[in-house]
Amino acid sequence: QVQLVESGGGLVQAGGSLRLSCAASGGTFSTYSMGWFRQAPGKEREFVATIGLSGGNTFYADSVRGRFTIFRVNAKNTVYLQMNSLKPEDTAVYYCAARLWAVSLRPSDFGSWGQGTQVTVSS
DSSP states (O other), X not given: OOEEEEXXXXXXXXXXXXXXXXXXXXXXXXXXXEEEEEEOTTSOOEXXXXXXXXXXXXXEOTTTBTTEEEEEEGGGTEEEXXXXXXXXXXXXXXXXXXXXXXXXXXXXXXXXXXXXXXXXXXX
């Protein structure tokens, strides 16, 4: 299975921006749909965004649509999450995940996960 490593988290003020990166290794990156999920303290892991094999197929949670952008660079085996206009309610650990072939919005459909990166948005 592909191995995933996230980076780019940190502390930012409300209204600010962050870009998360997820580097993949050990698999053929272009055969994996990629997703970003997040988990806040005391809450279940939730879907944020997902992207298809070539990057043309993207889906977003209602709570982030228009503020976040998911994109991938297959030549670099990397998927990104550009987060703009951040809000305190975006505070969570963000996880990158990989699934062979078809996109999905369900965490249970993803077989490979990164270790997570903390994003904290102060008000």
